[in-house]
Amino acid sequence: MNHPTPAIVTQAAVRRFPRAVLLLFCCAYILSGFLGRDAWKSADMTALGYMAELAQGSARWLTPTLMGVPADNPALLPYWLGAWSMKLAPSWLAADFAVRIPFGVLLALAMLSTWYATYYVARSPQAQPVAFAFGGEAQPTDYARAMADGGLLAFIACLGLAQLSHETTPALAQLAFSALCFYAAGALPYRRAGPAAAGVLGLGGLALSGAPTLTVLFGLGSAVIHYLDQSQDPADLARKARIRWESVAIVVLTGAVSALAWALNLWRWKIEFPHALWADWNGYAQLLLWFTWPAWPLAVWTLWRWRHQLFNRRISRHMALPAWFVLVCAVGALSTGSSDRTLLLALPALATLAAFALPTLKRQVAALIDWFTLLFFSGCGFTIWVVWIAMQTGYPRQPAANVVRLAPGFEARFSLFAFAIAVAATLAWAWLVKWRVGRHRAAIWKSLVLPAGGAALCWLLLMTLWMPLLNYAQSYTALVRRTVNAMDTPGCAETRGLGSGQIAAFQFYGHLHLKVARRSPSCHWLLVEPAPDMSAPASVDTTQWQLHATIRHPVDAGESVLLFRRR
DSSP, rough: OSSSOOOOOBBBOOOOOHHHHHHHHHHHHHHHSSOOOOOBHHHHHHHHHHHHHHHTSSBBBBEEETEEEEESSSSOHHHOOOOOOOOHHHHTTTTHHHHHHHHHHHHHHHHHHHHHHHHTTSSSGGGGGOOOOOSSSHHHHHHHHHHHHHHHHHHHOTHHHHHHHSSHHHHHHHHHHHHHHHHHHHHTTTTHHHHHHHHHHHHHHHHHHHHHHHHHHHHHHHHHHHHHHOOOOOTTTTHHHHHHHHHHHHHHHHHEEEEHHHHOOOOOOOOOOOOOHHHHHHHHHHHHHHTTTHHHHHHHHHHHHHHHHHHHOOOOHHHHHHHHHHHHHHHHHHHOHOOOOOHHHHHHHHHHHTTTTGOOOOOOOOHHHHHHHHHHHHHHHHHHHHHHHHHHHHOOOHHHHHHHHHHTOOOOOHHHHHHHHHHHHHHHHHHHHHHHHSSOOOOOTTTHHHHHHHHHHHHHHHHHSHHHHHHHHHHHHHHHHHHHHHHOOEEOOOOOOOOOHHOOOOOOTOOOEEEEOOOOOOEEEEOOOTTTTOOOOSSSSSTEEEEEEEEOOSSOGOOEEEEEEEE
C-alpha cells in the first residue's frame, strides 16, 4: 500500500521527553568542558590570545591581532565577545573562565535553535504522519514536539560536537548562528517576529564570525526554498504574495550582510580544492563517518524513505531545507582547510534529518541501534574508569605504564568533587539503560536516548576523571611553567618562529612581554622554535645569544622551545 508519507505514528508514540530531565541533560553537557580546564592547544589558546589583546587595548577592535599578526580566521564577533567578558568580569573571576561564559551561551543557543528548527519543519503539511481511518494518529503539535526532542538528542549524540563545541573559537559562534539561520528559515511559515529577528541575528552573526560565504549560501538557499514552498491552491493568493515578499526580504537581508562583511574586510579566499589522492579522500570519508556519527546513517535512511517527498510537485520544506544546509557544509568541508570546523555547522540540520528517520525505523533496526550503543559507550566508560583507577593506584599496571609513557612527569591527584560527578553520571547511565530495556510505552525518540546519553556520559567522564591528564597533555601550562622557572628574571622576551598558540600562552599564562626578535636585542631572553633535531636554527645569532635551556613540552615534542640568554 502506498502511503502519502512513510511516517506511521500513533498518538501514544509522541509523548513528551520529561522537560526537567532534558534541561538537566543539556546543562550537564554544556558545563562539562567549560569548567575546570585551561585553554587547549592550539586554536583554543590562540583565540584567547586575540581576545586578551583586545581587552588590554593592544589591538584594534576592527582588526584583532596577536603581536601585530592578524588572525587566520577573518572573524570579529567571537573575539569581541571574549574581550567584553574579560573587561566586564569581576577581578576575582579567572579571565580564561570569563571568556567561556558567552561561548557556553552560544552552545545553549545552538541546542535551542536545533530543537525549534526541528519542531517547525516537522509542522510542515508534507511531514505529517498518515491519518488513520478511525483516528488515533499523532496530532501535529505533539508529533512536532516529539520530533524536536529526537532532533536535539541526535545533535548531542554526534561525536564531533563534543570538543569543538566547548572551545572559545569562531567555530562555536558559527555553529550557533548557523543553527539560528536554520531555525529562522524553518519557522518562517508559522511565525514572523521571531524568525525575522533570528534571521537578522543569524546571518549577521555568521558573517561577523568569519563565514560570509556560508552566510550567502544559507540565505539565498533559504529564500529559494521558501519561495517554492507555496500552496497549490490557486485561490490562496494572500499566502503566495506573503511568501514572495518574505523571499525577497531574505535576499535583501543576505545582500546587506554581505555588504557589511565586505566593508569590514571579512571576505577571504580560503578555497582549497582537494587533491586527487586516495589519502585525502579517505581522510575526508573517515571524518564524515566518525564526526557525524550516529546522525549520518539515520539521515541517509531519512532521504531514502522520504525520497518521494523530495521530487513532489511542491517542494518539501522538511527535507529540502536541512538537506541544503548539510550539502553546503559538506562541500565546504571538502574545499576548505578546516574540514572538521566547517562540518560542525552541518550538525543541527543533520540532526533534523536524523529525527525524520525515527517514524520509519523498524523494531529490529531500533534494537540494533540500542545494543550497539549500549556496548560501545559502556565499553568507553569502562575504559575511562579503568585508566583513572590506574592513574590513582598504579593498577592495572599496563594502563598505568601507558600513562607514564605518554605523559611523563604527570602526577595524578584525587578530586572528591570530580569523583562524585563521575559516579553520579555513571549511575545515571545505568538507570537510563534499565529504563530503555524495561517495559514502557513506545516513544518516537527512544532510539536516540542511549546514543545521546552515552555521548554525554563519556564526555562528562573525560572532563572529570581525566581532566588533570588532559590539561597536562593538551594545554601549554606545563611548557610555560617550565620556561618561566628557567628564567631568573622573567619579564621581557623576544620570539622567533613560535606558533600563535605558544605566543598566546606565554603572554596569557606566563605574563611575559613578548617582542618580535630583531637584529639589535631589546630583551634579556629569546624564545625560539627548535629545528626537528632540537638544535638551534641558523637564524639565531650566537654572537649575541647563548643557549640557556631546552624546554620540552611534556607530551608533544613539536611544541618544545629553546630558551636563549643575551650575552
